Amino acid sequence: MRIGELAQRTGVTTRALRFYESQGLLAARRAANGYREYDEEDLQLVKEIQTLQTVGLTLEETRPFVECLRSGHETGDSCASSIEVYRRKLEEADALLARLGGIRGELAAKLAGALARQAPDPCVVPASPRP
Amino acid sequence: MRIGELAQRTGVTTRALRFYESQGLLAARRAANGYREYDEEDLQLVKEIQTLQTVGLTLEETRPFVECLRSGHETGDSCASSIEVYRRKLEEADALLARLGGIRGELAAKLAGALARQAPDPCVVPASPRP
DNA sequence: ACTTGCCTTGACGCGGACGTCAACGTCTAG
DNA sequence: CTAGACGTTGACGTCCGCGTCAAGGCAAGT
Numbered sequence: 001m002r003i004g005e006l007a008q009r010t011g012v013t014t015r016a017l018r019f020y021e022s023q024g025l026l027a028a029r030r031a032a033n034g035y036r037e038y039d040e041e042d043l044q045l046v047k048e049i050q051t052l053q054t055v056g057l058t059l060e061e062t063r064p065f066v067e068c069l070r071s072g073h074e075t076g077d078s079c080a081s082s083i084e085v086y087r088r089k090l091e092e093a094d095a096l097l098a099r100l101g102g103i104r105g106e107l108a109a110k111l112a113g114a115l116a117r118q119a120p121d122p123c124v125v126p127a128s129p130r131p
Numbered sequence: 132m133r134i135g136e137l138a139q140r141t142g143v144t145t146r147a148l149r150f151y152e153s154q155g156l157l158a159a160r161r162a163a164n165g166y167r168e169y170d171e172e173d174l175q176l177v178k179e180i181q182t183l184q185t186v187g188l189t190l191e192e193t194r195p196f197v198e199c200l201r202s203g204h205e206t207g208d209s210c211a212s213s214i215e216v217y218r219r220k221l222e223e224a225d226a227l228l229a230r231l232g233g234i235r236g237e238l239a240a241k242l243a244g245a246l247a248r249q250a251p252d253p254c255v256v257p258a259s260p261r262p
Numbered sequence: 263a264c265t266t267g268c269c270t271t272g273a274c275g276c277g278g279a280c281g282t283c284a285a286c287g288t289c290t291a292g
Numbered sequence: 293c294t295a296g297a298c299g300t301t302g303a304c305g306t307c308c309g310c311g312t313c314a315a316g317g318c319a320a321g322t
Contacts, residue, residue, distance in 0.1 A: 232281090
């Protein structure tokens with residue numbers, strides 16, 4: 001298939017596919033007219049890249065998976081280097097979650113503080129003197 | 132004080148301070164020789180920007196706080212627009228936390244799956260036939 | 263006079279993952 | 293024959309928050 005079809009079948013833009021190629025993640029053979037020609041294996045490759053991206057891997061980090069697939073393995077994560085990336089990303093995710101949790105707390109505290117200053121002590125309102 | 136001192140006292144680089152000015156977040160008066168001159172108010176302003184950045188606000192999002200301080204309020208979050216930013220960022224943080232939590236789960240699952248395929252069923256190993 | 267250290271503006275660089283445009287070749291249908 | 297859809301390469305733009313020069317002006321000490 002050509003680049004347009006691959007784009008349509010994966011939901012990745014043609015621009016992205018060419019970019020992947022420029023990064024050495026995707027290799028297309030060329031037709032006589034210079035058009036890129038892809039096969040089903042490439043389709044799987046792009047899909048692999050896609051799913052890995054959705055779980056937060058950068059393009060660079062998908063490289064071990066791509067190479068693993070290229071070297072004949074059934075899944076991209078059959079290789080030690082891929083598994084290592086999983087581990088790293090898991091750690092990163094945990095670190096990020098921790099940081100973000102802290103930030104969320106600080107943010108909530110700041111909001112609460114600001115609201116408290118805006119309408120001071122709205123829960124224990126002293127009775128206003130009646131005339 | 133001049134830009135170098137302000138930088139030293141806040142930990143923000145001079146380059147950053149000039150950048151803030153270019154973005155309209157910081158306004159310095161000029162000495163006769165063209166040097167920027169800052170006062171204590173500016174110091175507070177920069178500190179406000181700093182703390183807001185650590186809780187994830189972009190420079191653009193600190194603008195309401197800065198303007199709030201400039202308009203004479205004691206704290207940057209005394210104004211409705213600032214509080215609105217707090218709310219938005221809190222929502223964003225929650226959304227991000229949810230997404231990231233999901234991603235973490237998927238990553239963990241992928242890792243577990245890959246390990247399982249690598250050493251299939253290491254917990255319930257069928258007894259290998261002994262000769 | 264000279265060095266040192268501060269200050270000025272302006273312009274370009276970075277990372278990540280492409281989008282967008284230019285300027286053109288190719289294939290297919292009517 | 294021509295229009296339109298699709299393909300090609302290359303270069304530059306985007307967002308964000310500055311970093312890093314470049315090429316000087318200004319002030320103070322020796």
